[in-house]
Amino acid sequence: MKISKSPWIIHYDGSSCNGCDIEVLDSLMPKYDLERFGVVNTGNPKHADIFLVTGGINAQNKPVVQQIYSQMPFPKVVVAVGICACNGGIFKECYNILGGVDKAIPVDIYVPGCAARPEAIIDGVMKAVALLDKKREEMKKEAKEN
Amino acid sequence: MSVRSIVPFGPQHPVLPEPIHLDLVLEDEKVVEAVPSIGFVHRGLEKLVEKKDYQQYVYVAERICGICSFMHGMGYCEAVEHVMNVEIPPRAKYLRTIWCEMSRIHSHLLWLGLLADAFGFESLFMQSWRLREKILDMFEVSTGGRVIFSVNMIGGQRRDMDAQMLSMFSKVLDDMERELREISKTFLNDYAVQSRLKDVGFLTKEQAHELGAVGPFMRASGIALDSRKLGYAAYPDIDFEPITSQVGDSYARCDVRIREIFQSFDIIRQAIAKIPEGEVAVPVKGMPSGEHFMRVEQPRGEAIYYVKGNGTKFLDRVRVRTPTFANLPGMLETLKGCQLADVPILILTIDPCISCTER
Numbered sequence: 001m002k003i004s005k006s007p008w009i010i011h012y013d014g015s016s017c018n019g020c021d022i023e024v025l026d027s028l029m030p031k032y033d034l035e036r037f038g039v040v041n042t043g044n045p046k047h048a049d050i051f052l053v054t055g056g057i058n059a060q061n062k063p064v065v066q067q068i069y070s071q072m073p074f075p076k077v078v079v080a081v082g083i084c085a086c087n088g089g090i091f092k093e094c095y096n097i098l099g100g101v102d103k104a105i106p107v108d109i110y111v112p113g114c115a116a117r118p119e120a121i122i123d124g125v126m127k128a129v130a131l132l133d134k135k136r137e138e139m140k141k142e143a144k145e146n
Numbered sequence: 147m148s149v150r151s152i153v154p155f156g157p158q159h160p161v162l163p164e165p166i167h168l169d170l171v172l173e174d175e176k177v178v179e180a181v182p183s184i185g186f187v188h189r190g191l192e193k194l195v196e197k198k199d200y201q202q203y204v205y206v207a208e209r210i211c212g213i214c215s216f217m218h219g220m221g222y223c224e225a226v227e228h229v230m231n232v233e234i235p236p237r238a239k240y241l242r243t244i245w246c247e248m249s250r251i252h253s254h255l256l257w258l259g260l261l262a263d264a265f266g267f268e269s270l271f272m273q274s275w276r277l278r279e280k281i282l283d284m285f286e287v288s289t290g291g292r293v294i295f296s297v298n299m300i301g302g303q304r305r306d307m308d309a310q311m312l313s314m315f316s317k318v319l320d321d322m323e324r325e326l327r328e329i330s331k332t333f334l335n336d337y338a339v340q341s342r343l344k345d346v347g348f349l350t351k352e353q354a355h356e357l358g359a360v361g362p363f364m365r366a367s368g369i370a371l372d373s374r375k376l377g378y379a380a381y382p383d384i385d386f387e388p389i390t391s392q393v394g395d396s397y398a399r400c401d402v403r404i405r406e407i408f409q410s411f412d413i414i415r416q417a418i419a420k421i422p423e424g425e426v427a428v429p430v431k432g433m434p435s436g437e438h439f440m441r442v443e444q445p446r447g448e449a450i451y452y453v454k455g456n457g458t459k460f461l462d463r464v465r466v467r468t469p470t471f472a473n474l475p476g477m478l479e480t481l482k483g484c485q486l487a488d489v490p491i492l493i494l495t496i497d498p499c500i501s502c503t504e505r
């Protein structure tokens with residue numbers, strides 16, 4: 001697979017149990033080493049291309065997730081990591097869970113698992129990278145047309 | 147004249163893997179007060195007990211926090227077992243002890259890494275987490291999961307470890323101990339690290355007592371309390387003493403946690419040497435009726451599980467008091483009067499776990 005740019009990721013913990021949260025960090029660590037693909041973890045939404053969200057959405061973190069998303073420059077890709085980010089998972093019936101991340105922002109890639117394994121997360125991020133390239137191409141085309 | 151200003155900190159912040167929000171009231175660079183606002187991770191897990199029966203709830207209890215997932219599951223199971231008068235087999239008790247201590251090692255190593263990251267020592271961060279992978283591998287061979295294990299059940303354990311696995315574990319632990327000695331030298335003796343940790347964030351013994359601190363945060367201020375001494379799982383048969391330090395600054399907390407990792411190696415070795423043969427679970431009959439308080443020493447300190455059953459398969463109430471919740475007042479106290487640049491480190495020194503605090 002061809003990677004044309006080094007995608008930077010930002011990670012936000014919605015209402016996860018920390019399980020997926022540390023697995024995301026783990027996949028950046030020496031053993032799994034997502035950084036070999038040029039991926040850098042950043043804390044600044046304006047630097048980021050890929051948004052990794054773990055955990056479901058509740059009333060209090062919904063505006064935070066939306067704000068981070070809106071601050072990211074185009075093109076951007078959202079990856080929901082773990083089953084609770086996909087649809088609420090085991091916490092679906094909790095009174096304070098509105099559902100998966102797609103209740104707040106559009107999600108492009110869903111990574112399953114409880115907890116999502118680092119291999120799955122890496123796979124998700126690589127899919128996101130491919131999607132990012134596609135979105136960039138589309139943006140270029142649109143810009144030409146206008 | 148100094149000007150007061152308020153700096154918001156979080157909920158999304160580079161050093162915090164988890165969302166917590168603090169309003170820092172500053173006088174120039176000095177923090178005068180810190181006002182927390184929490185609730186970003188609240189899910190409402192305690193209420194879920196009305197929808198999941200007492201055996202299904204083990205899986206929910208595990209997901210209170212993914213770092214201490216084993217201990218949450220175990221604490222809940224022990225509480226229900228007390229209510230139902232179930233005596234689990236001795237081998238299961240030893241297995242619980244081994245997995246508990248493995249969780250402690252993994253949690254403390256994770257914390258060491260985050261601390262290194264907070265003071266900008268990237269390679270130390272990577273080293274700590276590399277070492278932690280070995281524990282995760284041990285978890286994976288013994289339970290099948292890396293962070294969520296699902297090996298606890300009411301009445302014992304779902305899985306056993308065979309002799310071959312145990313002897314492999316002791317070998318891995320020996321390796322890890324050697325490597326940790328190397329890493330801990332940097333943590334404890336490096337000049338740059340010391341300059342960030344020494345003499346910041348004091349908590350005196352009296353303050354720790356008054357504010358109800360728990361765990362390594364309290365023990366670093368000189369109070370020798372450890373709920374493992376209360377004797378759940380196989381801890382009554384194991385020889386260990388609570389680890390303390392008299393100093394009470396950030397460096398002391400780091401020191402206490404590092405020594406606790408070595409202690410955990412030792413406890414696992416003792417448990418492997420003494421583990422009896424036999425069953426790992428007993429069948430459970432009937433429904434829980436009655437109530438019980440269970441106290442468990444987690445990596446971050448004492449957690450309390452309250453369980454109340456009413457004779458049906460749905461429990462009336464489950465309540466969890468988590469260690470971070472008890473440590474928050476102490477943390478706010480240490481933040482008073484510190485420099486703005488020290489805030490991330492001070493927050494980290496209590497080893498905050500927001501997802502279990504807010505559930």
Ligand code: SF4
Binds near residue numbers: 021
């Ligand atoms: S998917 Fe599972 S492990 Fe991941 S955050 Fe949700 S409950 Fe935790």
